[in-house]
Amino acid sequence: MEKVIHKYNCIINALPVRCGDCLYINFLDNTSKISRHIIVDAGYSNTYHRTLKPIIDRLAKEGSEIDLFILTHTDGDHIGGMKPHIINFGVNGIKQFWFNYAPTPFTLKDGTDEVSIKQGINLRDYLLKFGKVNSSPILTGHVEKIGDGIITVLSPDNEQFNRFVEEWRNEEPYSEGDVAITTTTTDYSEPIADLIHNEYEPDSSWSNRSSIAFVLQLGSKKVMLTGDAHPDVIISALRTQGYTPDNPIQLELMKISHHGSKANTSDELIKLVDCQCFLISSNEGNKHSFPHKEALARVIWVTHQRRPKTPIHIYFTYNSSILKEIFSSEEQKEFMLICHYPETGNEGITITFCADE
Template sequence: MIFKFLKAQNGDCTLIKYTDNSGAQRNIIIDSGLDATYFDLATNTFGELKAEIDDIKAHDQRIDLLILTHIDNDHICGFLKLFEMDEQIPGIINMVWFNSGKLIAEKIEIEANKALAIKMQQQGVVATGVSEGIDFEDFLLKYDFWARDLILGGQRHVIHDAQFEILGPTIAQLHKLLKEYQDKTEDDAYTSAGTNDWRTDVESFIQEEVSNYNFSQDTSVKNGSSISFILTLKGKKFVFLGDSHPRPITKALAELGHTAKKPLAVEFLKVSHHGSKANTNKKLLSTLDTEHYIISTNSQVYGHPHKRTLSRIIARNPNAIFHFNYENVRENIFSEADRGKYNIRARLTPSIFYKI
């Protein structure tokens, strides 16, 4: 069983490969990063997602589950480029999870606005991901592998021995997302400052948060709509949070019996929103017991990961191991002072293999 954290620029793209109890090889893809994860037009080169798709085909395997957690460009655009350039791809997909605008409107009994059928941004603008979500939905509607079921917190799914306990989104969050489709053309996640906070040392962050720091949760509606879940596979548990907001996820975990007093033991936590300080708070961290924290980003655009987030993790767990999929982030985020005072363990981790 292997988890691959593909180079997806400032986005996410995870491939899970395992053998089910019948001996069949299975593949799950979660998100797809930006275009260059599949094909980089600027350099005329294919990315890691292309190589993995080719490998799946070469071994006569299928994509058993394709998950788009939410519609931000750094999660969806690689899929759009894949579908544009690979005519064979529909023939190897078994199932898709995607909470589209029209699907939300239909399932929660709100009439879809006409805006759902038109593009809401100019070509090449990376403001919202709404038009990309519409393009993705239009593609999926042509094929039977999209069952058009809403994926919601509280659900449980078993697919080829992989068990999913869905933590989010909630119906309320999807109501808000529908309005995004209908009338919004800007996104807080893409208008926020792009500078990082790496010059501040870990000790300063820890001390500040002990005293008088007020946590401010991410306000992006699309991030809050992320499909997030606990995955149980081969007796091991993993948490994938997309770009979700911490308070609803903490509530969902509590409803499953996982609290600071009874934290859920997991192999790793895929940290929300590339380590943004507004998507991981101390209460969420207290409900999960792990040493391994996965962060996917090249840190080239929005200043992620925030060192404040990593400092919260260190304060919660001094034995934390940070896994990055880009060397520049692993190498540069922690200063010599940080490494001297704390037992910083930061690794370049393109993949994690579990021998079962």
């Protein structure tokens, strides 16, 4: 009998939402021939109209529904774009939301084009009213099928989420205070060979610990999208699934957590991952000096040690002279680095992979 070869074409579009996250995923089911659409995070409220809204407009005109809209956690650089989205579209055209909400409300001002913390309806209750959001937290081990795609959740686990809710009760609502000019210096002038000796110091944010991270599988191919998750939470989930440094998870693409923060990527995590393509969702000159070269150095060093003759591809959501200066020409040659940048301003960077089964 002739073997049937199935091909899953998956397109991941990482949008330029400053130092934030907004991903649009599209793939065609082999079995149903239906085009599937997943959105991960919404960026800032003031990046929404030039980035995500044109995609939503196009899908609406085509009569296409978004199968799943994932809000990885409640920081403004991930959830802020929901404010104008709710005003423009409500929940129309979206089958379901994932949102691990905390007790603090996100509300909509009556009669205005803004969402306020202090007035209007609670975003959580708004979504619950339409029955389109999870009634209990999305946690490690949750598996969801979107057509031919399989989503396996890696983060958060129950302990991380409960601690986040406890901490959140005592915090002020988030601010969208990301600025264009950094007040700190970058580590871009430091060589990779030096940065890998820096001691890893983990992120202390409980908001980030609550971030949803997951693996999307199509056929035999997988991508890992990490939000701002902590590496130890992902490590625990991967080890539970049987992955080890000698048996790492095979990935087509991994989004580096928290915009390339050195506090969210550890050697231990990268040793559990066999991947040659990495995504950085950040602009240059932000107040945190993301992406940190130290984080990228860990990724590059471990990856190069595993496959010294295979190029390493790094995808950026912005095209800037500063980001192009992270790696010296000598480093690019030594570690076989190939950096990819967007060609146009608002469309971001697009990664496509095809899985044969």
